[in-house]
Amino acid sequence: MNFNDYVFYVLAAILLFAGLRVITSRNPVHAALHLVLAFFTAAGIWLLLEAEFLAIALVLVYVGAVMVLFLFVVMMLDINLDKLREGFWEALPIALPVGILMTLEMVMILGSKHFGVDRVAAPTPHPAGYSNTAELGRQLYTDYLLPFELASVVLLVAIVAAIALTLRDRKDSKFIDPAEQVKVKRADRIRMVSMPADVEIPAAAETEGKDKA
Amino acid sequence: MNAIQSDLYAALPEIIILCMAMFVLLLDLFLKSHNRSLIYIFTQLGLAAAAVVTACTHNVSVVSYAFNGMFVDDPLSDVLKLMMYLTTSVMLVYTRQYVSLRDMFRGEYFALTLFALLGMMIMVSGQHFLTLYMGLELLSLCLYALVAMDRDNPRATEAAMKYFVLGALSSGMLLYGMSMLYGVTGTLDVAEVANALLQGAPDRSVLVLGVVFLIAGLGFKLGAVPFQMWVPDVYHGAPTAVTLFIGSVTKLAAFAFMIRLLIQGLYVLAIDWQGMLAIMAVLSILIGNITAIAQTNLKRMLAYSTISHVGYLLYGFMSAGTNGYVSAMFYIMAYVLMTLGGFGIMLLLSRKGFEADNLEDLKGLNQRSPWYAFLMLIIMFSMAGVPPTLGFYAKFAVLQAALQAGFVGLVIFAVVMAAIGGFYYLRVVKLMYFDEPLDNTPIKAPIDMKVLLSLNALLLLALGMFPQRLMDICAYAITHSFQ
Numbered sequence A: 001m002n003f004n005d006y007v008f009y010v011l012a013a014i015l016l017f018a019g020l021r022v023i024t025s026r027n028p029v030h031a032a033l034h035l036v037l038a039f040f041t042a043a044g045i046w047l048l049l050e051a052e053f054l055a056i057a058l059v060l061v062y063v064g065a066v067m068v069l070f071l072f073v074v075m076m077l078d079i080n081l082d083k084l085r086e087g088f089w090e091a092l093p094i095a096l097p098v099g100i101l102m103t104l105e106m107v108m109i110l111g112s113k114h115f116g117v118d119r120v121a122a123p124t125p126h127p128a129g130y131s132n133t134a135e136l137g138r139q140l141y142t143d144y145l146l147p148f149e150l151a152s153v154v155l156l157v158a159i160v161a162a163i164a165l166t167l168r169d170r171k172d173s174k175f176i177d178p179a180e181q182v183k184v185k186r187a188d189r190i191r192m193v194s195m196p197a198d199v200e201i202p203a204a205a206e207t208e209g210k211d212k213a
Numbered sequence B: 001m002n003a004i005q006s007d008l009y010a011a012l013p014e015i016i017i018l019c020m021a022m023f024v025l026l027l028d029l030f031l032k033s034h035n036r037s038l039i040y041i042f043t044q045l046g047l048a049a050a051a052v053v054t055a056c057t058h059n060v061s062v063v064s065y066a067f068n069g070m071f072v073d074d075p076l077s078d079v080l081k082l083m084m085y086l087t088t089s090v091m092l093v094y095t096r097q098y099v100s101l102r103d104m105f106r107g108e109y110f111a112l113t114l115f116a117l118l119g120m121m122i123m124v125s126g127q128h129f130l131t132l133y134m135g136l137e138l139l140s141l142c143l144y145a146l147v148a149m150d151r152d153n154p155r156a157t158e159a160a161m162k163y164f165v166l167g168a169l170s171s172g173m174l175l176y177g178m179s180m181l182y183g184v185t186g187t188l189d190v191a192e193v194a195n196a197l198l199q200g201a202p203d204r205s206v207l208v209l210g211v212v213f214l215i216a217g218l219g220f221k222l223g224a225v226p227f228q229m230w231v232p233d234v235y236h237g238a239p240t241a242v243t244l245f246i247g248s249v250t251k252l253a254a255f256a257f258m259i260r261l262l263i264q265g266l267y268v269l270a271i272d273w274q275g276m277l278a279i280m281a282v283l284s285i286l287i288g289n290i291t292a293i294a295q296t297n298l299k300r301m302l303a304y305s306t307i308s309h310v311g312y313l314l315y316g317f318m319s320a321g322t323n324g325y326v327s328a329m330f331y332i333m334a335y336v337l338m339t340l341g342g343f344g345i346m347l348l349l350s351r352k353g354f355e356a357d358n359l360e361d362l363k364g365l366n367q368r369s370p371w372y373a374f375l376m377l378i379i380m381f382s383m384a385g386v387p388p389t390l391g392f393y394a395k396f397a398v399l400q401a402a403l404q405a406g407f408v409g410l411v412i413f414a415v416v417m418a419a420i421g422g423f424y425y426l427r428v429v430k431l432m433y434f435d436e437p438l439d440n441t442p443i444k445a446p447i448d449m450k451v452l453l454s455l456n457a458l459l460l461l462a463l464g465m466f467p468q469r470l471m472d473i474c475a476y477a478i479t480h481s482f483q
Helices: A003-024 A028-048 A052-076 A088-110 A132-141 A145-166 A178-182 A200-212 B002-010 B012-030 B037-056 B075-101 B107-125 B129-147 B154-185 B190-198 B204-222 B230-237 B240-247 B249-265 B267-293 B298-318 B322-349 B370-384 B390-404 B408-434 B447-465 B468-479
Strands: B064-066 B071-073
Touching: A003 A028, A028 A052, A052 A132, A088 B204, A132 A145, A145 B012, A145 B107, A145 B129, B002 B012, B002 B064, B002 B071, B012 B037, B012 B107, B037 B075, B037 B107, B071 B075, B071 B107, B075 B107, B075 B240, B075 B249, B075 B322, B075 B447, B075 B468, B107 B129, B107 B249, B129 B154, B129 B190, B129 B240, B129 B249, B154 B190, B154 B204, B154 B230, B190 B249, B190 B267, B204 B249, B204 B267, B230 B240, B230 B298, B240 B249, B240 B298, B240 B322, B249 B267, B249 B298, B249 B322, B267 B298, B267 B408, B298 B322, B298 B390, B298 B408, B322 B370, B322 B390, B322 B447, B322 B468, B370 B390, B370 B408, B370 B447, B390 B408, B390 B447
Parallel strands: none
Antiparallel strands: B064 B071
16 A cells, blocks of 8 residues: 555545534534535545546635535524434334345445446556646536536526525615506505494483383 | 537527526516516517527438537427427416416516526437436426415425425436446447447446436436326426426426437337336326326316326337337327416416416306316316327327337226226316306406417317327427437
8 A cells, every 4th residue: 555545545534434423413513514524535535536626626615615604504593403303213213224225235236346446447647737627627618518508507597596586675665656556446445344233322222211211 | 610600500599598588687677567578578589589590490300419419409309499489488478467466477487487498408409418417407496496486475485395305306316327327338428328338338237227216317307106296296386377387398308308318328228218117107197097086176186197197108108119209209299288278277267366276166167158168178188088189199199109019908007097087187077067156257368368278279179180290290300310
């Protein structure tokens, strides 16, 4: 084993630990922080694979932006984890065997028999001065131009949808549309209430009258 | 430079729709609320322009690739795109009154509809797993937002949430299946995948597992049993205008998606996916038809009816022959026309603050308006598959193709289930003609909607009597698109 292998195993161990803590920790803030750790170590593994651009993008985008936003959300919303975990033990007797069975099936097919190291030729290391970023850019703007542009449309739709679903007119606006005022109908302003006639007073007057007589 | 020009030329209709969607978004900002109908007009103009371009650039039986083979312009895509413009345009006419009465007549409604259409066009023309997937995501994202568009309706929000979660899950499955295929064949290009498979890919078990995931993802998107849980809830919860969109136009895209993935890409594995489709088809017909009988809500009933229609569609696919695909394409065209009509009647009967989405609301329609009752009668007969209508011929063609492929038992089962399914369609007819109306509010609608709705229903009758023309178009599109 050379130095690279040691680095890989250390990073992989940290990644596994962090991933497990994300789903097991009781405190959502801890879970989010462990996710940050997981992203960071994954970026390290990508560096080992000579994918510098992706590694840096992962740190910048996920650790720097997405997870910080996520932490804000977690801290602002008062999430009761115990409620989320309700029914865990009742579902376990069914979920566990199903999960184990699925894992076994997938290991049988996706294991080293079909995707082992010996099945794939080892990649040749790139020469010095090879720029990952330039290569990626070239691919995106030539071979993958169409999906790249489509991705930008998807992002635009995400923005439009988010605004359409959340933006409302200002509640404190006092603006009045004259056309709306003219169109108003009687029924919009006046509510007819049917009240029972008061019958007790004449009855009382009658008895009074009888008394006098 | 020349290559880029020809690329852009092939994708011209998509570019028009994209520009129009962004134009509508911008225009909305500068319009006062009383001339909002300009947006509607521009949207329709955009659709018309795209249709003209698609028709003009259509080269008879020429298949041209663009963007490094990621995009294809063939007769199949042209025919399906033209049908999409038509149905989207008709849908906008039907829903115009409905959305303006519900505070949804905003630029976003039209822009998102156009973006969704763009996604579908990409799905129809995609020739690369990545392009196909991007088109699908574009479509789904627009649909989630459209379902939740009626923001103060908790049922719509719930439906959007369910749709979103299950949609994300199914996208994940599709991607997982695609990644396994990539792992074995080393390419994402549909044609190259087909080539690699033809030369005999070594890891058959991995391929089959990939196909399982692909089929599961497709099943979710189509709403086939056992992946149908979201269909009734989304149909019921979404505003009827959006339900109409989800129920009609998107099915055309789903059909093209299946053609591209299963037939152009994975035809070599037909022996594997045939069985999976057969199971889904049988279950869909069974559960769709039986559950629809118990519904009191018209939208839910039509949702289960969609599930059973998807089952019949899969009958066409599982026969895995040209006849089967042609009949499946015919079926999906017929289904789209029927759904447009059915939901059109529902939109016609709805008014401000009132949704005509219960079966009871159709009671005594004959006394309120004999003409619309007659139109609904045609639509219901067509959905049930009663002879002189289009629905009959569609079912007939699909089942005939399945019979030729040797699925005798399954065809008999489908015929029996069609008879059982007839019950709930005919119940609608009974409610319209033999019951007393619950309310006698006069039916008000714009004249263009009335004319189109009448044409739509009469078309079901006319095409049912003379189906050959439509059949020829489908046959042309299928046979000239595959080498």
